[in-house]
Amino acid sequence: MKMNNNTMPISKDNDGESIWKFLIREIKPKGKFLTPFNIISIPIILVGAVLIVIRFIYGIGAVTNLTQDVPWGLWIGFDVVTGVAFAGGAYVLTFMVYILNMHKYHSIVRITVLNGFLAYVFYAGALLLDLGRPWNVINPIIGNNFGTSSVLFLVAWHFLLYMIAQLIEFSPSIAEWLGAKRARKILAGMTIAAVIFGITLSTLHQSGLGALYLMAIDKIHPLWYSEFIPILFFVSSIFAGLSMVIFEGSISHKAFSHHISEKNHKAQNGIVLGLAKICAGAMFAYFFMQLLVFIHGKNWEYLNTSMGYWFLLEMLGFVLLPMMLFVYGYKKNSIFTVKLAAILTMLGIILNRLNVTVIGFRWDAIDRYVPSWMEIVVTLAVILTEIMIFRWVINRMPVLRDSPKWVSEEK
Amino acid sequence: MSLNRRDFLKTLGIVGVSLTVGDSFASTNKSNDDVEFYGILYDSTRCVGCQTCEIECAKANGLTEPEDAPQAGVIRNTDEKHRTVVNSYNTSKGEVFIKKQCMHCNEPACAAACLTQAMYKTKEGAVIWRGDKCMGCRYCMVSCPFDIPKFEYHSANPKIEKCTMCFDKIKTGGIPVCAENCPAEAIKFGSRRELLAEARKRIVENPDVYIDEIYGEHTAGGTGFLYLSSVSMNELGFNTNLQKESYPKLSKGFLYSVPSVFVLLPPLLLGIYEATKRNILNKNIENNENE
Numbered sequence: 001m002k003m004n005n006n007t008m009p010i011s012k013d014n015d016g017e018s019i020w021k022f023l024i025r026e027i028k029p030k031g032k033f034l035t036p037f038n039i040i041s042i043p044i045i046l047v048g049a050v051l052i053v054i055r056f057i058y059g060i061g062a063v064t065n066l067t068q069d070v071p072w073g074l075w076i077g078f079d080v081v082t083g084v085a086f087a088g089g090a091y092v093l094t095f096m097v098y099i100l101n102m103h104k105y106h107s108i109v110r111i112t113v114l115n116g117f118l119a120y121v122f123y124a125g126a127l128l129l130d131l132g133r134p135w136n137v138i139n140p141i142i143g144n145n146f147g148t149s150s151v152l153f154l155v156a157w158h159f160l161l162y163m164i165a166q167l168i169e170f171s172p173s174i175a176e177w178l179g180a181k182r183a184r185k186i187l188a189g190m191t192i193a194a195v196i197f198g199i200t201l202s203t204l205h206q207s208g209l210g211a212l213y214l215m216a217i218d219k220i221h222p223l224w225y226s227e228f229i230p231i232l233f234f235v236s237s238i239f240a241g242l243s244m245v246i247f248e249g250s251i252s253h254k255a256f257s258h259h260i261s262e263k264n265h266k267a268q269n270g271i272v273l274g275l276a277k278i279c280a281g282a283m284f285a286y287f288f289m290q291l292l293v294f295i296h297g298k299n300w301e302y303l304n305t306s307m308g309y310w311f312l313l314e315m316l317g318f319v320l321l322p323m324m325l326f327v328y329g330y331k332k333n334s335i336f337t338v339k340l341a342a343i344l345t346m347l348g349i350i351l352n353r354l355n356v357t358v359i360g361f362r363w364d365a366i367d368r369y370v371p372s373w374m375e376i377v378v379t380l381a382v383i384l385t386e387i388m389i390f391r392w393v394i395n396r397m398p399v400l401r402d403s404p405k406w407v408s409e410e411k
Numbered sequence: 412m413s414l415n416r417r418d419f420l421k422t423l424g425i426v427g428v429s430l431t432v433g434d435s436f437a438s439t440n441k442s443n444d445d446v447e448f449y450g451i452l453y454d455s456t457r458c459v460g461c462q463t464c465e466i467e468c469a470k471a472n473g474l475t476e477p478e479d480a481p482q483a484g485v486i487r488n489t490d491e492k493h494r495t496v497v498n499s500y501n502t503s504k505g506e507v508f509i510k511k512q513c514m515h516c517n518e519p520a521c522a523a524a525c526l527t528q529a530m531y532k533t534k535e536g537a538v539i540w541r542g543d544k545c546m547g548c549r550y551c552m553v554s555c556p557f558d559i560p561k562f563e564y565h566s567a568n569p570k571i572e573k574c575t576m577c578f579d580k581i582k583t584g585g586i587p588v589c590a591e592n593c594p595a596e597a598i599k600f601g602s603r604r605e606l607l608a609e610a611r612k613r614i615v616e617n618p619d620v621y622i623d624e625i626y627g628e629h630t631a632g633g634t635g636f637l638y639l640s641s642v643s644m645n646e647l648g649f650n651t652n653l654q655k656e657s658y659p660k661l662s663k664g665f666l667y668s669v670p671s672v673f674v675l676l677p678p679l680l681l682g683i684y685e686a687t688k689r690n691i692l693n694k695n696i697e698n699n700e701n702e
Contacts, residue, residue: 061564068490068561071549099680101687132547132562132569136527139544145528151662152550153526154669196680204672211665215520215554215658218650230665 019178030395041384048381051374052129060132063374070362070369075130077357079379081209082350083123085233088241090116090166091202092278098195105271107264110173110399111252112245115390117166122386124159129378151211158205165198176404177397184407207234213356221360223302223311226293229356235289239282240349242275243342250339256394259401273330276338279345280326287319307363314355318348448536449581450603450635451590452610453510455647456620457597460497460508464589464598468495471577471588481508486648491561491572495589502642509647510589510598513538513559513574514627515635516657521551521560523659530560530571536603536635537576545571556631556653576635603635610639632657 055063066073093112096102128134140147140156147153168190175184210233217225226232253260253268302308322344329337358369394400460481469476475492479485481499483506489496495512515538521530522538529545532538540560547569551560563569577587581600585591590600599606607628614621626638631653638644645651 057567059563059565059567059569064564066564068488068552069558071552071562095680099684099687101684130548132549133542133545134547136544136546139527139546144544147526147528149523149659149666150526150550151665152524152548154666156526192684196677196684199680200673200676203676204669207665211662212550213553214662214665215524215556217658217661218556218653219553227661227664 026396045381045384048378051378065369065372067369069365073369074371074375074379075126077354079123079126081357082353083119084209085237085240085349086244087116087119088206088237089245091199092238092241094195095199098192107267108271113166113169114393114399115248117170118386118390120163122382126382151208155205155208158201162198162201165194168194173397173399206237209233219362221307221363223299224356224360226297228293235286239279239345242279243345246272246275246342256400261402269335272335272338276326276330280323283319283323290315314351318344318351448603450536450606450637452599452606452637454597455507455509455640457595458508459595460499462497463592463594465495467588467592491563494572494574500647502646504641514557515576516631517633518657518659520554520658524550524554535581537578539575539578540571542570556658606637610637629655
């Protein structure tokens, strides 16, 4: 972290240094090692790594509390289903910036796409831990066999393709880091295609994650099951992703402050308020849909039960309230209110996804599934490792900081 | 450049559609009646709870033989070591034994859920599991309305365990070991059509003994395993509220919408992109003129 922009090797392109020397130097950690973040996260990651080893030697049951009745727990319900909803910011923002040409948000596109890409790599990667026979993970790709009637087949393919699309969207940053001028030009030319492809894929697999549960009609609590789960999942991924962008942005602007140009620092508040407006709109649509589904499903009888109160808490406390806070924050130019709303919204998304996948799944079972401490530690380890990689990339590539000079010179 | 881009998108679109649609909708498209495959008729009024089926099943499949006997008030369940169990229930007509195992649905939710077709409805009618394809995702377990597939949570090389209707035997003209060895002739193997006719015959001939319902005839879109009983299956630990339509139908609407989204959305996005790009260009020109 001590290096500043001027000494970055990128600006000294083709200065005779071999690419390998450059890469080896870059891979080493920069800055202080014993930061508070490292002191907390490294032990957790190490324990998580040990647990993963145990899981592969003794089976999934050795570390998880999964049962024959509840075969998908925290690792799917939180890591994958919730994590992917939060990663939705990437497709929404690329839509706004590249398709609608809303130039105002251009400065946060790279970090959002990076965040989305890493989320997919790590959370879809965490899926491998949950697979009983992970060596067969390649089967739906190579056609042993193509289970085309499966929603999971669609989701698996889309994860893979979307990761590639996101890598293409992000690749100009990598090229700028490596000082590869020609490659950058080619890769930047592919951005629009990757964006259009990526948005289409996202639309389908964000809703597809909800569609996974359509056949579990007898297992999910009626307040959370409806034939409209896919649409609800898709719409909620819009404000889930944007809330994550607001939340992540407020942290990045503190943690990586020295990377960000004066101009972008100043633009940040305007960006946050603009996103708040979009969040409020999407949340209004979502809340209205939930209301329609509730009335259409004739679910009144469930309201006066403990699950009914839980449902009301989710809908009123974590959808309606943050929606109003977004509106208030936007009207009053209050960044604090918007950030609070973003955090409440994220909690609401966690609640909603867990209610469908874990809490409301087999809600009537005698033996309820409660995740073990080991499942939680592995989940934390995955998230912390992702943040470390995220930090590593930001400290090296032009994600938050401006592109090297030669990029604008070429234009 | 923009032409190339379009071609590129077109290719991507076509690849995407063929990846996501495929042809195997056909397998879930059959109607219930014209399908001729094997099934098993289980008559709970004949069953004496001797557990011969459990023991023979364990022997034939190299699994654990039962250590406990059916007992009213105690619900035994199938698990990764037991593919079938017989339970005893105190009902309005006294003690009734009932066997539980895979229902071998006509349109199985597990097979529709499986992204590698490891869970597979064979043309003979048995629903089987193929380990060389399975990645252990357990989506079959999430989807099965009868909670039948069981997973070996304590193995580094876990299998999904469930009744296979002794597929290896029926393939070569044999019959499942439970049907073969049942001393009370409570388990009958045959074509599903014949079994339904036989079940109806028994109900007509003994209206006092049976309730007028064959569990599995319509449940979950029809199942290969059919039950006759003297009391409602509700009293015997079976869910009688399961839908009559097949379970794969629940996600069909979503899957059918995928190709349309894949065809319609990219051109729409491209159109918006071209439109808004012009706006920005025009604005730039205006700005330049003003300067």
